[in-house]
Each structure stands twice: as C-alpha cells, then as structure tokens.
Amino acid sequence: MLRRILSGVLLVVMAAVVPVQAEAPRNVLVLGRISDDPQAHYEQLKPLLDYVVARMGDVGITEGRVLMARDIQQMQSYLRRGRVDWVTETASGATLLEARAGAVPLLLTERNGVSHYHTVYFARRDSGIQSLDDLRGRSIVFQNRQSTSAYFVPAAELLARGMKLEILLSPRDEPEPGSVGYLFARSELNMSSWVHKRLVDAGAMSNLDWASDRRVPPSFKRDFVIFRESAPFPRAIEIVRGDLDARVRARLREVLIEASADPAAADALRSFFRTTAFLPMDAATRAELDALGVDASRVVVDVE
Known part of the structure; x- marks a missing residue:
C-alpha cells in the first residue's frame, strides 16, 4: 500500500514539471491544482477524487487522476489542451482561468462552514x-x-x-x-x-x-x-474546462453538491481543505466573481 501511494505521489510531482503529452482518456477524470507542494496537495485531493469517480460510472468515468501545475500559466495550458477536467481554485485564480482558458465556474466551495471571507x-x-x-x-x-x-x-x-x-x-x-x-x-x-x-x-x-x-x-x-x-468575496471555487462533456459536468456537479449530506464523504471532504459543502452558483456569487475578475486582471497587467 505504501509503495503504491509513493508511486502515485512521484507521478504527480513529475506531472508538475513535465508536460503531459496526450489528452487523458475519456473514462478518466483529471483533478488539477496549482501547487508549490505537490505531495501534500495530492494527499488532500485524492480521497475526494476517488469518492467522486466511484459515483460517475453512469457517465463513463471509471478512473481519476491528479495533475499539479506550478503556476496559473501552466494550469491554463492544461485546461486549453484538455489535460485537466476539474480544478479547485481561489476565487481570483478561477476568474483568471475563466478569462484565459475558457474555464467554467461550477460551484462555490464552503470550508469550515464559511463560503465568503474578506x-x-x-x-x-x-x-x-x-x-x-x-x-x-x-x-x-x-x-x-x-x-x-x-x-x-x-x-x-x-x-x-x-x-x-x-x-x-x-x-x-x-x-x-x-x-x-x-x-x-x-x-x-x-x-x-x-x-x-x-x-x-x-x-x-x-x-x-x-x-x-x-x-x-x-x-x-x-x-x-x-x-x-x-467587501466579502467567495472563499474558493470549483471550475471545469469549458469543453468538458455536458453529462460529465452535470454529474460532477450533482455528486459534489450531494457529498455534504453523505456520511461516506465526510473524511474525503475533511481532507479536501476542510470543505463542508459545495454550493450552487447564484447571481450574487456570479457578480462577485465578475468584480474579482476585473480586479485580478488589472493586477496582472499593472503589477506583474
């Protein structure tokens, strides 16, 4: 078991450095994260990915993989080329990936019972x-x-x-x-x-x-x-690539929303940055993201 875990971590660390050469098969759901600590984040992401994949067989998903990116530029490349399907991100990161890579905000993430902060x-x-x-x-x-x-x-x-x-x-x-x-x-x-x-x-x-x-x-x-x-803004956002199969997107959204009421998901949610719920995107959250998107883009242009 330990050897299998370490092998998986090694593959993830390598993926953060070496570009993936081929798009993942259609039966594989790839969860991405921008990370400066791939091993630690792999351990936080994999349990929820396993939980989700086990409930997506009806839309053809039978396997899950984690792929780390070293920065937002690498993640936007992964999204554009179909290397990543689902990304968990900060609100500002989500808006930049939406603007640059055509990502689609899927759900608002609540952590420790808090969906917004300032x-x-x-x-x-x-x-x-x-x-x-x-x-x-x-x-x-x-x-x-x-x-x-x-x-x-x-x-x-x-x-x-x-x-x-x-x-x-x-x-x-x-x-x-x-x-x-x-x-x-x-x-x-x-x-x-x-x-x-x-x-x-x-x-x-x-x-x-x-x-x-x-x-x-x-x-x-x-x-x-x-x-x-x-002013307050969303704590975290789950996004998906824009051309992800509509059936996969809908089922992923459904599984994540239902997870907070499923005792079987408790440990996986806790590992996933102490997530307590995934919430539907409403008009207010969309407006907050739009405002953040303008601000994040300005910072990138004027400061970086």
Whole structure:
C-alpha cells in the first residue's frame, strides 16, 4: 500500500514539471491544482477524487487522476489542451482561468462552514497608518501571488486609488516617494512578524487568518490596529474546462453538491481543505466573481 501511494505521489510531482503529452482518456477524470507542494496537495485531493469517480460510472468515468501545475500559466495550458477536467481554485485564480482558458465556474466551495471571507489590513498602532492613502511611500506585505485575500484584493484596491505598486528587494528596501512597496512573506505568521518587527509598515490577510492565534499571536495583535476591511468575496471555487462533456459536468456537479449530506464523504471532504459543502452558483456569487475578475486582471497587467 505504501509503495503504491509513493508511486502515485512521484507521478504527480513529475506531472508538475513535465508536460503531459496526450489528452487523458475519456473514462478518466483529471483533478488539477496549482501547487508549490505537490505531495501534500495530492494527499488532500485524492480521497475526494476517488469518492467522486466511484459515483460517475453512469457517465463513463471509471478512473481519476491528479495533475499539479506550478503556476496559473501552466494550469491554463492544461485546461486549453484538455489535460485537466476539474480544478479547485481561489476565487481570483478561477476568474483568471475563466478569462484565459475558457474555464467554467461550477460551484462555490464552503470550508469550515464559511463560503465568503474578506481582507483585513493591519499595521502597528504607533505607525500612524489610518487608511490606505497613508501607505503612499510605505510598504505592505502580501502572502503569495496566488492569494485572493492576501494579494489580488489588496493590490487591486491600492491600484484603484491611483497608487503605483513596486516590488521591494528586501524588507530593508524602500519604495519610491508616492508609490507602495510590497513583498511576499509566504506565511501569515511571517506577515504578522514582519509588521510587528517594523520590517514592513502594513500587512493584508484574510479575516479568518487574522482570527487565528497561530498566525497572528495575541502578543502581536495587542500592538496592531485594523485600518481597513474589504467587501466579502467567495472563499474558493470549483471550475471545469469549458469543453468538458455536458453529462460529465452535470454529474460532477450533482455528486459534489450531494457529498455534504453523505456520511461516506465526510473524511474525503475533511481532507479536501476542510470543505463542508459545495454550493450552487447564484447571481450574487456570479457578480462577485465578475468584480474579482476585473480586479485580478488589472493586477496582472499593472503589477506583474
């Protein structure tokens, strides 16, 4: 059993680096994920994929595979060439794949009972920062380039105020006057630590991460002030490639929606990033995605 698991992980890691040469057979459902840790994500994705595949025989699906991409550019290539059928993504990532690769949003993903969250902007109480405008000529720390709450949303809000964003070489680097310097810290604990140590002036993360004592220790939080909170947006989205067989798409949607009421799916959902439900896309969620799509595209064009 261990040998089989390790072999599967090895194949997934290789797939993240070596392009797949042939489109998957029609009986195979391929679940994709943008990942910087293929082994860990494989273990999170595979149980739910197995659960889904076992319930899709009536539409010809008998096998499931996981395929990782190193970044959004590689994932959009996989979608365009039919290498991936279903992708679990952040809301901003989903909108970029919809625009660039013709992906179709399928369901809203609820995790730990939460379907929406928002961005919290914070700084030290003694920093003098009271609004986004006070960040001109100062620095802010983001998490990584894939994060909706800790990159795309705050970057877009700064751009909307006419601010120029420039990446800094290190926390000791300083932005040009009138612009906002930014860095990536990778983890929320690093973000809160950098702000607390005055290595950067401000940070932006989700309200869920802000509420975590592990990510923002109480000893730090006592010295912080929240100076802005964004509007809410979807936490995660399940998308499918645009030319996926309509019967497969419909059955996948049905199985995922029904999973939260099936005790047999409990462990698989828990592994799948603590998912508690897959929810139908309503008009409000579609409008939120449209707005995020505009913002994400602007960040890609103006910042990257």
